[in-house]
Amino acid sequence: MAILDFVKPDKILVTEFSNKKGIFHLKPLEPGYGITLGNSLRRVLLSSLKGFAVTSIKIEGVKYEFSTIKGVAEDVTEIVLNFKKIRLKQIIPGTQKEVVNVVISEKEKIITGKILNKFILGFQILNHDLVICNKEEFLDLKISFTIEEGRGYVPAEEHKKENIGTIPIDSIFTPIVNVKYSVESCRVKQKTDFEDLSLEIKTDGSILPKKALMEASKILIQYLSIFSSEKIDKKEKVKIKRNKKKYNEEFSKMRTLLKSKLSEMDLSVRTKNCLKLASINTIEELVNCNRNSMLKMRNFGKKSLDELEGKMKEKGLYFGMKTSDYKL
The missing domain is CATH 1.10.150.20 (5' to 3' exonuclease, C-terminal subdomain)
Incomplete structure (x- = not known):
């Protein structure tokens, strides 16, 4: 049986586009489809896209997170929070993990993302102005941290603690900063109850908004394609019948x-x-x-x-x- 014809948009209109922000319009849509598509895409964008984040750090001479470092203004807890804010972009394709060893020379007083970038090979810190810590002159500081690939948000407790002195970090892997959508009415010929979906996507710069939208759409298609095929397992029906018989x-x-x-x-x-x-x-x-x-x-x-x-x-x-x- 043929599927009834739906009014569908033949292209997506882009009204604003940059490395970090994109506004996309999808119209015309059948009544109700604006919220259905907008909400689904928003959830997938925020939770399911891959990204990179710092998962643990180790500072020479520090065994625990609740410590202080002589000659450093910030305590270890503050330094950990600053590492959590680091946004990363993969620059060598295929690099999924990297352990970075940093040696800060005596003359450096303010440690920023720009300084850390000098020690990283496969990734780039995007917020290079981020201040990690302030230290006194003539103080050497050795820090190692691990960059890994992941999805969404992973709390520190879920990262494997390798040894004493390694401090796991809450990791924000998602490259999406924010997603907003709105639905307005639009006209198709004489009918005015069709919908115009506006989707605003903000990223951290590690992925283009357009690519993020494409990736989220692919994830949704992969899931929904299961329901549109003959892959529904008939054996499950047999299992249900057996369970019902056993219950009876x-x-x-x-x-x-x-x-x-x-x-x-x-x-x-x-x-x-x-x-x-x-x-x-x-x-x-x-x-x-x-x-x-x-x-x-x-x-x-x-x-x-x-x-x-x-x-x-x-x-x-x-x-x-x-x-x-x-x-x-």
């Missing part, structure tokens, strides 16, 4: 057990007599009892209760069972 068998078995007499439980004569005196004759009546109230029965002690609970456990029974579910 267990349901029927429990229902029969609850309707049974207490003689089915192979109890001691003393316990049987105590239950009989309390007018408890079926397993259903037994499981409806309160455990604490059992000890109040005449001649029924802790030993009898332990015996009874042991037998009940063997059959998957317990005090306070909801027997109404079994339609008794």
